[in-house]
Amino acid sequence: MANKISLQTADSPHLFGDSTTREIMKWVLITLLPIILIAGYFFGWYVYLLFLIAIITAQLCEVIWFKLLKKEFTWDLSAIVTAVLMTMNLPPSAPWYFPVIGAVFAIIVVKEFFGGLGYNFLNPALGGRALLVGLFFQDMFKISWPNPPFANYSPDVVTKATPLAQMKTEVLSTAELWENFLGLTGGRIGETCSLLIILAGFVLWRKNIIQLHIPFIILTTVTIGAWFFAGDGGFAPWQTVIGHLLGGGLLLGAVFMATDYASSPSTKVGECCYAFGIGCLIIVFRFWGATNEGVSYAILTMNCATPLIDRILRRRVLGEQATLPLGIKLRR
Amino acid sequence: MKINHFSGGFFFDSSTNKLKELFKVHQKDIAYFEPQKVVIPFDQHIGAPNELIVKVGDFVTKGEIIAKSSADISGHVHTSITGQVIDICDVPALGGGKQTAAVIQHIPSKNHLESLIDENLSSETKVRAAGIVGLGGATFPTHVKLNPADHIDVQTIILNGAECEPFIASDDFLMQKESRKILRGGEIAREILAAKQILIGIEEDKPKAIAAMKNAAIEIDNCHVVCLPVKYPQGGEGQLLETLLRAESPLEGRSVETGAFTINVATAFAIAESVDERKSLTHRYVTICGDVKTPQVICFPLGTQVKDLINYCGGFVGTPSRIIHGGPMMGKSVTDLSLPLTKASNGIIVFNEAHDGKLPESPCIRCNRCVEVCPVRLEPQNIDLAYRSGDLFTCDQLLATACINCGCCTYVCPAKRNLAATITKASSEIKAQKEAQEDGK
Ligand code: SF4
Ligand code: SF4
Numbered sequence: 135m136a137n138k139i140s141l142q143t144a145d146s147p148h149l150f151g152d153s154t155t156r157e158i159m160k161w162v163l164i165t166l167l168p169i170i171l172i173a174g175y176f177f178g179w180y181v182y183l184l185f186l187i188a189i190i191t192a193q194l195c196e197v198i199w200f201k202l203l204k205k206e207f208t209w210d211l212s213a214i215v216t217a218v219l220m221t222m223n224l225p226p227s228a229p230w231y232f233p234v235i236g237a238v239f240a241i242i243v244v245k246e247f248f249g250g251l252g253y254n255f256l257n258p259a260l261g262g263r264a265l266l267v268g269l270f271f272q273d274m275f276k277i278s279w280p281n282p283p284f285a286n287y288s289p290d291v292v293t294k295a296t297p298l299a300q301m302k303t304e305v306l307s308t309a310e311l312w313e314n315f316l317g318l319t320g321g322r323i324g325e326t327c328s329l330l331i332i333l334a335g336f337v338l339w340r341k342n343i344i345q346l347h348i349p350f351i352i353l354t355t356v357t358i359g360a361w362f363f364a365g366d367g368g369f370a371p372w373q374t375v376i377g378h379l380l381g382g383g384l385l386l387g388a389v390f391m392a393t394d395y396a397s398s399p400s401t402k403v404g405e406c407c408y409a410f411g412i413g414c415l416i417i418v419f420r421f422w423g424a425t426n427e428g429v430s431y432a433i434l435t436m437n438c439a440t441p442l443i444d445r446i447l448r449r450r451v452l453g454e455q456a457t458l459p460l461g462i463k464l465r466r
Numbered sequence: 467m468k469i470n471h472f473s474g475g476f477f478f479d480s481s482t483n484k485l486k487e488l489f490k491v492h493q494k495d496i497a498y499f500e501p502q503k504v505v506i507p508f509d510q511h512i513g514a515p516n517e518l519i520v521k522v523g524d525f526v527t528k529g530e531i532i533a534k535s536s537a538d539i540s541g542h543v544h545t546s547i548t549g550q551v552i553d554i555c556d557v558p559a560l561g562g563g564k565q566t567a568a569v570i571q572h573i574p575s576k577n578h579l580e581s582l583i584d585e586n587l588s589s590e591t592k593v594r595a596a597g598i599v600g601l602g603g604a605t606f607p608t609h610v611k612l613n614p615a616d617h618i619d620v621q622t623i624i625l626n627g628a629e630c631e632p633f634i635a636s637d638d639f640l641m642q643k644e645s646r647k648i649l650r651g652g653e654i655a656r657e658i659l660a661a662k663q664i665l666i667g668i669e670e671d672k673p674k675a676i677a678a679m680k681n682a683a684i685e686i687d688n689c690h691v692v693c694l695p696v697k698y699p700q701g702g703e704g705q706l707l708e709t710l711l712r713a714e715s716p717l718e719g720r721s722v723e724t725g726a727f728t729i730n731v732a733t734a735f736a737i738a739e740s741v742d743e744r745k746s747l748t749h750r751y752v753t754i755c756g757d758v759k760t761p762q763v764i765c766f767p768l769g770t771q772v773k774d775l776i777n778y779c780g781g782f783v784g785t786p787s788r789i790i791h792g793g794p795m796m797g798k799s800v801t802d803l804s805l806p807l808t809k810a811s812n813g814i815i816v817f818n819e820a821h822d823g824k825l826p827e828s829p830c831i832r833c834n835r836c837v838e839v840c841p842v843r844l845e846p847q848n849i850d851l852a853y854r855s856g857d858l859f860t861c862d863q864l865l866a867t868a869c870i871n872c873g874c875c876t877y878v879c880p881a882k883r884n885l886a887a888t889i890t891k892a893s894s895e896i897k898a899q900k901e902a903q904e905d906g907k
Contacts (some may be wrong), residue, residue: 149632
């Protein structure tokens with residue numbers, strides 16, 4: 135019997151877990167879906183078109199790139215995640231070519247030039263947005279206010295101060311804070327509805343796709359920073375602190391952008407340093423920067439520091455002498 | 467007693483748990499297999515190679531030494547059946563190579579009693595004479611382990627009953643059946659090392675074994691059974707130490723330096739048999755399971771070939787595509803069914819095509835799951851990347867050599883990267899490089 139069968143040599147282990155890259159990306163998209171839907175409800179059908187354009191462009195770019203390099207294409211949904219996140223960072227009034235330019239840049243330059251999935255040291259979605267800000271500064275900072283349900287076809291551009299700018303001069307009322315929380319406020323496509331972003335973060339955490347320490351540290355740092363710097367010499371009113379947490383895409387950045395796998399450090403200690411760095415930079419950008427915002431630039435800046443953090447820190451290996459607290463080891 | 471969790475590790479996913487249910491061995495009592503022919507490799511331990519002391523045509527009785535070495539770090543090999551040496555030849559070894567073995571044909575005979583170890587020896591010498599090595603898979607000679615450096619003060623004897631590899635139930639059955647002797651083995655070790663307490667760590671999913679061991683432990687003072695969570699790799703020596711004593715065995719040293727002496731329950735059983743009954747190590751328990759007709763735990767004479775055991779279990783179900791020696795997480799694949807089982811064998815698992823779950827590798831998405839689960843706290847993804855780009859220096863900086871090859875990283879990787887395999891390769895290449903450097907000096 136025995137000798138006819140062909141047995142393969144294989145390395146251990148011989149069992150594999152259930153999770154796959156596509157499964158992870160699928161869950162990110164599922165949690166993003168309600169945010170996309172509500173954006174259309176707030177700002178008008180037009181934003182759905184923006185998402186569609188971005189997704190198609192990103193996916194096309196990836197397919198063409200793989201064709202050109204004669205690599206085998208894997209349908210892992212990661213380009214779609216990038217496209218959706220990039221679009222969420224656009225103003226609702228963005229013209230159709232914004233998502234096209236953003237997606238091409240995000241996929242080809244930020245992601246594939248650096249070796250593709252997992253090798254990009256910058257967050258592609260934020261990279262795409264950063265380029266757009268550079269090219270179309272004026273248009274990128276045009277803010278629309280929601281006009282539900284399903285507004286007009288295209289969003290109105292309103293020159294009204296965003297809550298973040300408003301807070302510079304006045305204290306927000308509780309009603310305004312509630313509106314901020316539910317998303318009934320001016321901002322970019324995907325950043326306004328704090329409630330849905332928090333829910334999405336919760337689901338991703340339960341699904342073990344993100345861990346909470348990065349968002350937690352960023353939010354804590356910003357809370358303390360806002361409390362200290364928003365008032366004169368400390369002790370800002372609580373409304374302002376909450377306003378800082380809810381406004382300016384902070385939650386979207388903390389939950390979806392800062393936790394991006396490829397552009398965050400390899401170890402937990404590294405990630406904590408990285409998150410703390412993001413929090414501090416947000417404070418710097420918000421209080422001393424040219425615009426009132428800066429979540430995306432804070433994240434991009436710390437993305438650049440990620441390789442450095444990884445080069446310096448590693449974990450204490452089991453049985454090794456401890457030298458620094460928290461089980462950190464400096465690499466030789 | 468408070469249970470700590472060891473760092474890293476993971477709980478199996480639902481697909482594995484389903485398979486675990488499917489592959490479960492249902493049997494009342496242990497089966498004994500008596501083959502007509504055994505193929506006994508000379509070297510079944512880590513350490514100096516053995517020399518053969520029988521020749522073709524010799525008549526040997528069960529328990530008689532057929533190969534040994536005078537070096538201290540070595541383990542004698544005995545014949546496991548009574549019969550005649552009919553051949554000395556090369557046979558397949560695990561991992562694809564060849565090894566030399568004596569082929570012994572069974573000759574039924576009433577006059578030949580089992581050959582026993584000399585009664586007057588000390589316990590330690592009996593353990594050596596019986597050829598006992600670490601039966602958890604390490605195969606390090608036990609008498610050497612029982613004789614640690616003078617400055618080491620051993621306080622605790624740990625019996626490792628945390629059989630953490632899924633599907634394998636050999637130790638589980640042994641604990642149910644031979645709980646007294648296992649504890650007796652622990653007591654002997656305690657006497658030799660002048661230790662104080664005995665701890666037995668068993669994973670929670672073996673209630674029968676826990677009950678049996680608890681029952682037997684009542685009669686012995688300062689001896690406790692500790693139930694452990696079913697977390698992989700609980701049965702790793704370092705992980706067991708971390709869980710039971712919060713101790714970490716030093717990176718470049720032996721675990722016994724922490725004051726705890728850890729042995730597998732099967733080893734403890736063998737110690738008891740050698741000291742009390744003067745029996746050499748000739749048999750052990752093995753789990754044959756997976757896609758075979760009647761999966762079961764079998765007590766077999768060392769040197770039994772895989773094909774004989776599979777026939778004994780009624781043959782394959784479907785077409786086998788992968789056969790594993792040992793557990794599915796750390797075991798090596800078997801490519802030749804005439805492979806003889808040795809002291810290191812505790813399981814043979816057969817996967818047919820339906821259960822062989824390997825997917826193609828895709829790029830690492832740097833999700834850090836491998837980092838989270840690595841029980842020795844390495845950064846598998848970075849070592850893997852460095853190794854694949856030929857950067858052994860970085861692999862060494864990231865301490866690839868500390869890898870215990872547990873396979874956790876590969877299991878959890880969503881990109882299905884073969885991390886454990888590349889890290890093992892990196893580790894052995896670094897070790898070889900260092901040895902070459904030392905020789906050069
Ligand atoms: S688990 Fe796999 S995909 Fe995730 S970081 Fe490790 S190697 Fe990369
Ligand atoms: S195989 Fe090695 S690197 Fe991977 S988890 Fe186990 S110890 Fe860590």
